[in-house]
Amino acid sequence: MSDQEEKSVKGSSWRITPRLFIIAAALAGFLTISALTASLPSFDSTKLESSGDIADINGSDTVLLILSSSHIILMVPGLALFYGGITHFKRVSAKFFRSFLSMGTIICLWVFIGFSLSFGDDANGILGNPATFGMFNRVGNLPNKNLAGTIPFSMFAMFQLMFATVTPSIISLSLVPRVNVSAWILFLVIWHLVVYCPLVHITWHPDGILRDWGYLDFAGGLVVQISSGVAALALQIFLGSHKRHPISPTNIRFVMLGAGLQWFGWLGFNAGSALSAGGLACQTFATTNTCAAASMMTWVLLDYFSSRATSAVGACNGVVVGLVTITPACGF
Numbered sequence: 001m002s003d004q005e006e007k008s009v010k011g012s013s014w015r016i017t018p019r020l021f022i023i024a025a026a027l028a029g030f031l032t033i034s035a036l037t038a039s040l041p042s043f044d045s046t047k048l049e050s051s052g053d054i055a056d057i058n059g060s061d062t063v064l065l066i067l068s069s070s071h072i073i074l075m076v077p078g079l080a081l082f083y084g085g086i087t088h089f090k091r092v093s094a095k096f097f098r099s100f101l102s103m104g105t106i107i108c109l110w111v112f113i114g115f116s117l118s119f120g121d122d123a124n125g126i127l128g129n130p131a132t133f134g135m136f137n138r139v140g141n142l143p144n145k146n147l148a149g150t151i152p153f154s155m156f157a158m159f160q161l162m163f164a165t166v167t168p169s170i171i172s173l174s175l176v177p178r179v180n181v182s183a184w185i186l187f188l189v190i191w192h193l194v195v196y197c198p199l200v201h202i203t204w205h206p207d208g209i210l211r212d213w214g215y216l217d218f219a220g221g222l223v224v225q226i227s228s229g230v231a232a233l234a235l236q237i238f239l240g241s242h243k244r245h246p247i248s249p250t251n252i253r254f255v256m257l258g259a260g261l262q263w264f265g266w267l268g269f270n271a272g273s274a275l276s277a278g279g280l281a282c283q284t285f286a287t288t289n290t291c292a293a294a295s296m297m298t299w300v301l302l303d304y305f306s307s308r309a310t311s312a313v314g315a316c317n318g319v320v321v322g323l324v325t326i327t328p329a330c331g332f
Contacts, residue, residue, distance in 0.1 A: 052145050054141075064276070064277040065155050065159045069161075069268070073103075076099050078260075080092075083095060083174075085256075085258060086255060098173070101172075102165070102184075105189070110161045112134070112135060113193070115133050115136070115139070118164075118196075118201050126198050136157070160200070163220055166224065167196060167227060168191070170228040218273055252312050258316075259316035263323065266288060274331060284331045291326035295321050295322025296316075296318035298318060
């Protein structure tokens with residue numbers, strides 16, 4: 001066999017294997033969701049008596065979540081700018097497109113069934129009942145005493161949606177341009193239903209299995225950071241080696257602007273998780289801001305003592321590392 005024919009065979013096998021994997025993953029995801037939801041009881045309307053009264057709504061708490069959600073959504077273009085500035089210049093537009101595509105897909109999926117799988121009535125400690133809040137049914141403007149007693153339930157659902165939106169954007173930025181758009185959307189739907197929603201339920205739902213065991217995750221250490229990092233690493237290992245571009249950043253302005261937007265968004269990410277405009281939100285805000293600054297200065301000092309030079313990219317990396325590190329414990 002000639003070298004050209006051998007390369008052709010290898011190239012075709014590389015394209016076929018991911019397709020087979022996606023089909024197998026889709027089948028496994030469908031069977032998993034079917035098995036889990038089959039064990040759930042039928043919807044019981046008596047469980048909706050946890051709804052509060054309009055008089056229970058606190059205007060300050062509601063405004064906090066509106067502002068925090070607005071902060072978080074800016075992290076999506078911030079992530080694209082940050083990683084786009086580090087990688088090859090030809091991939092910047094693709095990273096932006098993939099981030100916004102992920103955002104649109106997750107918003108629709110969250111309203112359709114994701115929120116119900118995450119925060120619906122519990123039966124097994126792993127997954128919520130899809131019939132509880134499917135299609136945002138029964139997600140109104142009255143508060144839910146079990147989840148957020150002073151905030152309209154619809155606003156609580158939108159705030160949680162912001163976390164679901166940011167998480168796949170982190171994964172997508174590590175895959176451009178290795179996975180085409182259709183394969184990415186299919187993977188995103190499967191991953192959201194099979195991985196993300198169960199993680200949210202077991203960690204943040206009052207009856208989640210990890211929460212019952214005493215596991216504490218204030219703002220998404222497991223649900224957002226660990227889940228996205230493990231997913232991105234697993235996909236890179238599966239896809240194997242590929243043509244590498246130089247690692248040196250191509251647009252430092254993008255990197256710094258992206259890091260700034262992430263810092264801005266992360267303050268809402270963590271402070272909003274207090275779900276009340278009080279001392280806890282202020283403590284979380286101060287802890288997050290201080291940790292980001294301390295991490296940045298630590299990175300800069302380490303750069304200086306190791307190489308007698310400092311860099312803007314190193315400072316930005318320090319900011320992101322600090323924000324990621326403090327997230328699960330920022331309110332404790």
